[in-house]
Amino acid sequence: MKAPKFESNFYRPFRLEPLSCDSAELGRNFKHYWSYHLGRFQGCAPNYIYEALAYTVRDRLMVDWRNTWNAQLEPGARRAYYMSLEFLIGRSLSNHLLNMGIKNETEQAMLDYSEKLEEVIEEEPDAGLGNGGLGRLAACFMDSCATLQLPVMGYGIRYEYGMFRQYIENGYQKEAADHWLQNGNPWEIERIEYSQLVQFGGHTEHVTDDDGVLRVRWVGTDDVVAVPFDMPISGYRNKTVNTLRLWKATATDEFDLAEFNAGSYTEAVRAKNQAEDISMVLYPNDSSENGKELRLRQQYFLASASIKDAMRVWLRAHGEVVDFRRFADENVFQMNDTHPTIAVAELMRLLIDEQDLDWDAAWAVTSRCMAYTNHTLLPEALEKWPVFLFERLLPRLLEIIYEINGRFLRIVSMKWPGDVGRLSRMSIIEEGSVRHVRMAWLAIVGSFSVNGVAALHSQLLRDGLFHDFFQLWPEKFNNKTNGVTPRRWIAHANPLMTALITEHIGDGWIADLGQIVRLKPYAEPGQEAFQQRWREVKFANKQRLAAFVAEECGVTFDPAALLDVQVKRMHEYKRQLLNALHIVHLYLRIKHGRFEHWVNRCVLIGGKAAPGYRMAKNIIKLINSIAEVVNSDPDVQDRLKIAFIPNYRVSSMEIIAPATDVSEQISTAGKEASGTGNMKFMMNGAATIGTYDGANIEIMEAVGAENFFLFGLRAEHVDAMRHEYRPWEYVEQDEELREVIDLIRCGHFNLNEPGIFDPILDALLSPHDPWMVLADFRSYLEAQQAIAMAWRDTEKWTRMSILNTASSGFFSTDRTMLEYNREIWKLTPVQPK
Numbered sequence: 087m088k089a090p091k092f093e094s095n096f097y098r099p100f101r102l103e104p105l106s107c108d109s110a111e112l113g114r115n116f117k118h119y120w121s122y123h124l125g126r127f128q129g130c131a132p133n134y135i136y137e138a139l140a141y142t143v144r145d146r147l148m149v150d151w152r153n154t155w156n157a158q159l160e161p162g163a164r165r166a167y168y169m170s171l172e173f174l175i176g177r178s179l180s181n182h183l184l185n186m187g188i189k190n191e192t193e194q195a196m197l198d199y200s201e202k203l204e205e206v207i208e209e210e211p212d213a214g215l216g217n218g219g220l221g222r223l224a225a226c227f228m229d230s231c232a233t234l235q236l237p238v239m240g241y242g243i244r245y246e247y248g249m250f251r252q253y254i255e256n257g258y259q260k261e262a263a264d265h266w267l268q269n270g271n272p273w274e275i276e277r278i279e280y281s282q283l284v285q286f287g288g289h290t291e292h293v294t295d296d297d298g299v300l301r302v303r304w305v306g307t308d309d310v311v312a313v314p315f316d317m318p319i320s321g322y323r324n325k326t327v328n329t330l331r332l333w334k335a336t337a338t339d340e341f342d343l344a345e346f347n348a349g350s351y352t353e354a355v356r357a358k359n360q361a362e363d364i365s366m367v368l369y370p371n372d373s374s375e376n377g378k379e380l381r382l383r384q385q386y387f388l389a390s391a392s393i394k395d396a397m398r399v400w401l402r403a404h405g406e407v408v409d410f411r412r413f414a415d416e417n418v419f420q421m422n423d424t425h426p427t428i429a430v431a432e433l434m435r436l437l438i439d440e441q442d443l444d445w446d447a448a449w450a451v452t453s454r455c456m457a458y459t460n461h462t463l464l465p466e467a468l469e470k471w472p473v474f475l476f477e478r479l480l481p482r483l484l485e486i487i488y489e490i491n492g493r494f495l496r497i498v499s500m501k502w503p504g505d506v507g508r509l510s511r512m513s514i515i516e517e518g519s520v521r522h523v524r525m526a527w528l529a530i531v532g533s534f535s536v537n538g539v540a541a542l543h544s545q546l547l548r549d550g551l552f553h554d555f556f557q558l559w560p561e562k563f564n565n566k567t568n569g570v571t572p573r574r575w576i577a578h579a580n581p582l583m584t585a586l587i588t589e590h591i592g593d594g595w596i597a598d599l600g601q602i603v604r605l606k607p608y609a610e611p612g613q614e615a616f617q618q619r620w621r622e623v624k625f626a627n628k629q630r631l632a633a634f635v636a637e638e639c640g641v642t643f644d645p646a647a648l649l650d651v652q653v654k655r656m657h658e659y660k661r662q663l664l665n666a667l668h669i670v671h672l673y674l675r676i677k678h679g680r681f682e683h684w685v686n687r688c689v690l691i692g693g694k695a696a697p698g699y700r701m702a703k704n705i706i707k708l709i710n711s712i713a714e715v716v717n718s719d720p721d722v723q724d725r726l727k728i729a730f731i732p733n734y735r736v737s738s739m740e741i742i743a744p745a746t747d748v749s750e751q752i753s754t755a756g757k758e759a760s761g762t763g764n765m766k767f768m769m770n771g772a773a774t775i776g777t778y779d780g781a782n783i784e785i786m787e788a789v790g791a792e793n794f795f796l797f798g799l800r801a802e803h804v805d806a807m808r809h810e811y812r813p814w815e816y817v818e819q820d821e822e823l824r825e826v827i828d829l830i831r832c833g834h835f836n837l838n839e840p841g842i843f844d845p846i847l848d849a850l851l852s853p854h855d856p857w858m859v860l861a862d863f864r865s866y867l868e869a870q871q872a873i874a875m876a877w878r879d880t881e882k883w884t885r886m887s888i889l890n891t892a893s894s895g896f897f898s899t900d901r902t903m904l905e906y907n908r909e910i911w912k913l914t915p916v917q918p919k
């Protein structure tokens with residue numbers, strides 16, 4: 087089957103005039119879209135106001151978008167492709183306004199129609215095309231690449247349904263579908279002319295051609311059309327607009343017709359649905375969903391469509407006569423975790439079967455094009471696919487994987503003759519009753535670069551999980567500590583702090599966060615006026631958050647209290663339970679009248695549990711149950727308030743981070759690859775209470791141990807203790823821990839639902855608890871007490887807050903992207919024409 091051809095070969099060049107961004111012109115254009123285009127008038131639903139404004143703003147990105155594209159297409163220029171099953175981009179409107187520098191003009195334009203820009207911005211649904219850290223990282227990377235003018239394009243999937251919407255009923259998490267495209271997506275441009283066919287199923291035929299060369303044809307396949315939708319990614323005030331290309335799956339016309347002619351109309355429609363299912367829904371990060379066929383379809387769909395598209399772009403840049411042996415000179419693919427790593431085999435297939443390269447030439451290209459980022463050490467999170475699934479769905483790719491593995495194992499046995507243990511450990515195919523393809527192994531073998539996402543994590547990869555591979559190819563392994571974009575996470579989310587900082591050190595820090603270190607002198611004595619204003623900014627942000635919490639949870643937060651926050655996906659290794667135990671401890675102190683060094687606290691917790699993750703869902707119930715008892719106990723008053731924020735997402739973090747005083751980063755050491763929420767909080771002047779884990783370590787080194795509340799076991803102790811872990815001993819030896827456990831056990835928080843928290847207590851007290859929650863309880867309590875002491879000294883706390891922001895320069899994704907570029911991609915920045 088041939089790909090549909092839509093591209094036109096002739097057109098007349100014409101000039102595109104840049105559109106004016108003065109408020110009158112913005113207003114006229116807005117009215118045009120609102121009334122003439124959308125057919126809406128005063129009194130319409132507010133989402134149409136947003137839509138009309140989005141079109142108005144998008145128009146003003148178009149010329150720069152085209153110019154960026156044209157400049158990056160120059161033959162000879164290297165390009166990178168960031169391949170990811172997730173891009174958690176959140177809202178776009180305010181982000182573009184900030185990058186284009188037209189917020190004031192737009193505000194004025196909207197006021198002329200009696201619309202408040204702030205309220206219009208709130209109408210935009212989050213593009214929730216990701217689970218959490220990994221997906222948001224991809225979005226921050228895209229932002230920084232555009233700001234640094236790096237020729238990087240994102241490839242992802244345009245899920246019809248993003249991350250599920252979470253709501254709470256009787257304390258329990260409930261899930262609802264997130265139909266984010268319901269009202270259309272004004273940012274995307276459908277480019278049907280660049281559609282690609284993706285094959286599934288069928289079988290292979292091995293034939294010798296007239297020149298005596300062995301050829302493989304993959305035939306009898308069910309094909310799906312991948313249609314690209316482009317989203318603009320604007321750089322900060324630099325006229326660069328990069329592209330995020332998201333694929334939608336649709337049925338082929340041929341397929342439908344064939345079935346229809348055979349007289350089975352309903353069968354044809356069913357087949358059409360099966361094709362379109364591929365881009366229907368984002369998989370929540372849920373180990374109970376492991377091994378699902380549809381997920382593998384998604385992965386191959388993304389990998390195949392993207393690689394074909396990149397090859398098409400490259401051909402076009404060179405005017406169609408190119409030697410594919412040079413493909414690696416100008417193209418590099420960064421694979422976001424193992425999710426898209428079938429791309430290794432797909433590139434091999436395209437080079438061999440379609441571009442006629444021999445194996446060695448194809449391998450030379452592939453292994454110079456591919457780079458792999460790992461985001462987890464948890465063994466249960468490592469992707470494996472049953473061989474029988476591959477056989478049925480991607481028979482040609484399985485053959486190629488076998489060949490890659492055969493040649494690879496030859497290298498291994500040359501280096502370690504007779505070491506069969508090592509051979510079976512390193513084989514891409516895991517033997518057993520059901521054989522599996524190990525995706526991380528395929529990624530490492532096929533890539534020239536393998537990186538972790540924080541210094542400790544990269545070290546643990548080299549020493550542990552990937553040790554065999556590190557011994558074979560030490561030069562492949564490197565670290566790229568994560569970051570977050572300061573545009574969204576400071577300039578947009580925290581306009582008050584942004585104004586205060588800019589007043590004192592200028593605005594260069596927004597595109598060069600290293601400059602934020604110039605705030606340090608303002609933390610010193612003699613700068614009391616600045617420090618007073620710093621506190622006022624934090625207070626105003628806490629008022630904004632308190633209004634949000636009141637609205638979303640019906641809980642009243644006092645902005646004068648210490649605001650202690652843990653927001654992230656719900657997972658046992660992240661130890662929301664440790665936080666819950668501390669809350670119960672504080673509650674008991676109130677009940678017993680033990681108020682020594684007391685500080686009033688508001689604790690905010692939020693995060694989604696994977697729908698099939700029972701323990702994580704039960705922890706949400708526990709937190710809500712504790713909150714209900716604590717918040718309604720007349721003895722407690724303003725001393726302690728607990729809220730669980732439903733449906734935690736990118737746009738809620740934009741309100742939460744600027745308000746936070748204490749950032750909870752309390753994972754079991756060695757388990758959190760990096761964390762990125764920790765960086766957002768730090769930038770916004772929060773102090774961290776954290777374990778020696780992930781990027782926490784680098785945060786502490788940057789800000790100084792005296793401005794960081796460290797506690798708990800180190801990774802090596804966690805591993806060493808594993809076999810002699812006796813959690814009940816901590817309970818026996820620690821009276822305060824005992825009373826916490828006893829209070830939960832006696833049913834104080836679940837009088838009407840007896841026994842529901844027993845599984846949690848059993849897990850905490852099990853010698854097999856992999857997260858060792860109770861081992862860190864005492865140390866955590868002491869760190870929390872140190873926080874209370876520090877908070878009571880307002881000047882000291884302010885200093886710590888300023889120093890956190892001032893020391894956050896390293897954690898900008900601009901720095902991260904410069905490192906990826908210097909050490910992996912080697913691109914030259916491109917100025918739009």
Ligand code: 26Q
Nearest residue numbers: 218219220223369371461539758759760761762
């Ligand atoms: C796998 C198979 C089937 C369905 C879903 C998945 C799946 C989806 C998403 C597996 C994992 C994820 C997401 C992982 C993730 O977000 N990891 C986080 O990545 C961050 C960015 O590097 C780190 O900061 C965090 O430490 C890490 O947990």
